[in-house]
Amino acid sequence: MADTDRGENLNRSSGEGTELERQGEEHLRMVVEDAGIGTWEVNLLTGAISCSAATARLFGVACEALATYEDVLALLHPEDRQSTAKAMKRCIEEYGDSEFDYRVLRPDGTVCWLRQRSQVHSDNANVPMRMRSVILDISKQKKVEDEFKTREEHLHSILAIVPDAMIVIDDRGIIKSFSVAANRLFGFAASEAVGQNVSMLMPEPDRSRHDSYIARYCDTGEAHVIGVGRVVTGRRQDGSTFPMHLSLVETHSGEGRHFTGFVRDLTERQETQAKLQKLQSELAHMSRLTAMGEMASTLAHELNQPLAAVGNFLNGCRQLLEGSRDPVTSKVQDALGMAAEQIVRAGQIIRHLRDFVARGETEKRIERVAHLIEEASALALVGAREQGIKIHFAVDPGVNNVVADKVQVQQVLINLLLNAIDAMQHSTRRELTLFVAPAKDNMVAFSVSDTGTGVPDDIAPRLFEPFMTTKLQGMGVGLSISRTIVESHGGRIWAEPNEGGGSIFHFTLQAAPESRTDAG
Amino acid sequence: MPANPLISIIDDDESVRKSLAFRLEAAGYRVATYESAMAFLDALPPIGDGCVVTDIRMPQMDGMELLRRIKSSGRNLQVVVMTGHGDISLAVEAMKLGASDFIEKPFDDETLLTMIRAALNNAEASSQRQGIALEIVELIASLTTREREVLDGLVAGQPNKIIGRNLDISPRTVEIYRANVMKKMRATSLSELVRIAIKAGLS
Numbered sequence: 001m002a003d004t005d006r007g008e009n010l011n012r013s014s015g016e017g018t019e020l021e022r023q024g025e026e027h028l029r030m031v032v033e034d035a036g037i038g039t040w041e042v043n044l045l046t047g048a049i050s051c052s053a054a055t056a057r058l059f060g061v062a063c064e065a066l067a068t069y070e071d072v073l074a075l076l077h078p079e080d081r082q083s084t085a086k087a088m089k090r091c092i093e094e095y096g097d098s099e100f101d102y103r104v105l106r107p108d109g110t111v112c113w114l115r116q117r118s119q120v121h122s123d124n125a126n127v128p129m130r131m132r133s134v135i136l137d138i139s140k141q142k143k144v145e146d147e148f149k150t151r152e153e154h155l156h157s158i159l160a161i162v163p164d165a166m167i168v169i170d171d172r173g174i175i176k177s178f179s180v181a182a183n184r185l186f187g188f189a190a191s192e193a194v195g196q197n198v199s200m201l202m203p204e205p206d207r208s209r210h211d212s213y214i215a216r217y218c219d220t221g222e223a224h225v226i227g228v229g230r231v232v233t234g235r236r237q238d239g240s241t242f243p244m245h246l247s248l249v250e251t252h253s254g255e256g257r258h259f260t261g262f263v264r265d266l267t268e269r270q271e272t273q274a275k276l277q278k279l280q281s282e283l284a285h286m287s288r289l290t291a292m293g294e295m296a297s298t299l300a301h302e303l304n305q306p307l308a309a310v311g312n313f314l315n316g317c318r319q320l321l322e323g324s325r326d327p328v329t330s331k332v333q334d335a336l337g338m339a340a341e342q343i344v345r346a347g348q349i350i351r352h353l354r355d356f357v358a359r360g361e362t363e364k365r366i367e368r369v370a371h372l373i374e375e376a377s378a379l380a381l382v383g384a385r386e387q388g389i390k391i392h393f394a395v396d397p398g399v400n401n402v403v404a405d406k407v408q409v410q411q412v413l414i415n416l417l418l419n420a421i422d423a424m425q426h427s428t429r430r431e432l433t434l435f436v437a438p439a440k441d442n443m444v445a446f447s448v449s450d451t452g453t454g455v456p457d458d459i460a461p462r463l464f465e466p467f468m469t470t471k472l473q474g475m476g477v478g479l480s481i482s483r484t485i486v487e488s489h490g491g492r493i494w495a496e497p498n499e500g501g502g503s504i505f506h507f508t509l510q511a512a513p514e515s516r517t518d519a520g
Numbered sequence: 521m522p523a524n525p526l527i528s529i530i531d532d533d534e535s536v537r538k539s540l541a542f543r544l545e546a547a548g549y550r551v552a553t554y555e556s557a558m559a560f561l562d563a564l565p566p567i568g569d570g571c572v573v574t575d576i577r578m579p580q581m582d583g584m585e586l587l588r589r590i591k592s593s594g595r596n597l598q599v600v601v602m603t604g605h606g607d608i609s610l611a612v613e614a615m616k617l618g619a620s621d622f623i624e625k626p627f628d629d630e631t632l633l634t635m636i637r638a639a640l641n642n643a644e645a646s647s648q649r650q651g652i653a654l655e656i657v658e659l660i661a662s663l664t665t666r667e668r669e670v671l672d673g674l675v676a677g678q679p680n681k682i683i684g685r686n687l688d689i690s691p692r693t694v695e696i697y698r699a700n701v702m703k704k705m706r707a708t709s710l711s712e713l714v715r716i717a718i719k720a721g722l723s
Contacts, residue, residue, distance in 0.1 A: 304604040308625035312539030316546035
């Protein structure tokens with residue numbers, strides 16, 4: 001019968017059974033046919049084919065066009081023809097039961113994905129006789145698969161280029177996925193990381209606690225990082241650490257609970273921020289300096305007039321007292337002379353400050369370090385010994401001259417010395433030391449150390465900013481001005497804690513080159 | 521030289537005026553004070569000697585204008601210029617206009633008295649200047665070429681930055697030359713250095 005020859009029966013050989021069975025088979029055939037499932041059978045001895053109407057439809061041809069095995073192969077998409085032929089050949093050789101997908105290029109030009117399941121039947125002598133196949137249109141499924149694949153590839157390519165590293169872990173903290181960026185960031189290859197506990201990417205104390213973090217979250221549902229994101233410290237393969245921003249997402253899938261972490265390296269951002277902050281503070285410093293400059297300029301003009309007047313009166317008085325033999329009068333005369341000298345000194349301070357802020361220049365000369373220190377300490381250390389302060393000067397013999405605006409550098413020294421004395425007011429041990437020693441780059445370093453209260457941690461970073469003070473009566477400009485002065489001398493000023501308590505303030509000045517006129 | 525020469529003090533600031541009068545009177549001089557250049561010119565007798573000590577910056581007529589008027593009048597009045605601003609370039613300008621000297625407020629007493637003495641006696645002043653000038657010329661001769669170039673820049677009122685750029689050296693290097701120049705010229709301040717240099721005919 002034609003029907004049986006065409007092999008619609010899926011599970012049995014043809015030509016057998018009762019009428020009832022035959023009707024049942026017919027029914028089944030129709031159901032299969034209606035479902036769009038094609039069936040075909042090849043006679044392996046003759047190569048002749050019988051196929052169902054559905055098969056012909058799937059191939060886009062009439063039943064008659066599929067007469068031989070070669071006819072079937074000819075309709076396959078050229079790219080799939082060889083591999084499909086090979087797969088069918090293997091199926092036959094192995095009496096197999098196999099499944100494979102291929103494309104059909106229909107005569108009308110359309111392409112259709114088919115999935116074929118084939119079974120080889122042999123005779124009693126184990127000679128393969130027939131191969132029976134069912135085929136199914138899987139174009140839609142393939143399309144979805146392709147889309148899925150494309151999306152996945154797309155996602156992968158995005159994840160490969162986003163700077164954020166992506167790490168997926170399971171609920172035991174074991175790394176399941178480790179992105180290219182994560183490899184770049186942490187130094188571990190994906191192959192080294194996957195399967196390891198994620199805690200290896202953290203420094204202590206998180207490193208040993210991370211498992212308990214996950215456990216706590218799984219128990220209580222209390223999230224600390226999940227959904228919030230926070231800045232934490234990461235640890236690279238070489239053991240170095242870096243600031244990073246971590247955002248965590250929790251996902252549930254068939255395989256259980258997973259956590260995906262997105263990690264952003266903050267090293268550069270923090271450096272940039274630090275740089276910005278430094279710039280801002282310098283800018284603030286400069287603008288305050290400008291304000292100070294204007295103030296100084298106005299002050300210079302306003303103060304020089306009364307100062308000149310005071311000086312004139314003092315000198316006039318001194319001269320009027322000349323010739324007197326009264327010992328008291330001669331003392332007064334001396335005092336008037338000294339007072340007048342201080343007026344000149346005040347005028348110098350104002351002039352230098354104004355020149356300095358107006359032109360950014362200082363009147364630098366070659367000054368003997370010993371002389372600088374002597375004068376400054378004479379002014380600053382009045383009464384210090386009486387307060388029980390031990391004063392020690394240690395000037396390295398290698399130190400000779402510096403290039404400095406004497407008045408300004410003395411201001412710095414006086415500032416530091418007075419600060420040191422102030423800081424030791426409530427100390428039992430009161431030792432003030434001034435070291436001067438050669439420093440690198442042809443500089444001379446001045447260091448004032450005290451055994452006082454030290455600089456509070458919260459003040460330390462802003463110590464040299466204007467209007468910072470820990471003193472009740474302080475204006476907080478001393479160190480700021482000192483910094484400005486030292487920097488205009490091409491030097492640097494900084495502070496550090498003194499080992500036995502208290503602080504050490506250092507500043508540097510340019511050493512003077514050996515001058516031919518030094519002898520003079 | 522008259523037995524009791526007259527010093528005219530011109531300053532719009534009363535405290536400066538009065539105190540300077542007090543100081544110079546204590547030194548034995550006769551003084552007259554004026555609160556403005558106009559007041560001084562109005563009161564100026566047709567003949568007479570002595571010297572003028574005037575502020576540079578004053579409202580209405582300033583010290584520079586006063587200096588021009590005195591010089592153009594043909595009167596042999598020596599003028600000492602006072603500045604409260606440390607304005608070197610203005611002081612240099614005044615010297616070029618014929619001021620005998622300039623001094624910064626507040627005054628160094630000895631400098632003030634020396635200047636007044638020099639100004640009051642023209643002949644003495646010029647001979648003294650001659651002596652001083654010779655000495656200064658020697659000092660200037662002791663400068664190296666570079667130091668001399670830096671000094672020229674300073675006298676021209678240039679800041680270190682400009683001097684450095686012109687000489688193709690860094691401002692820091694200029695500072696070192698400048699410090700050496702100050703030392704060799706025995707000047708205690710920039711204004712003094714400029715004053716000395718101008719007196720030596722350098723400008």
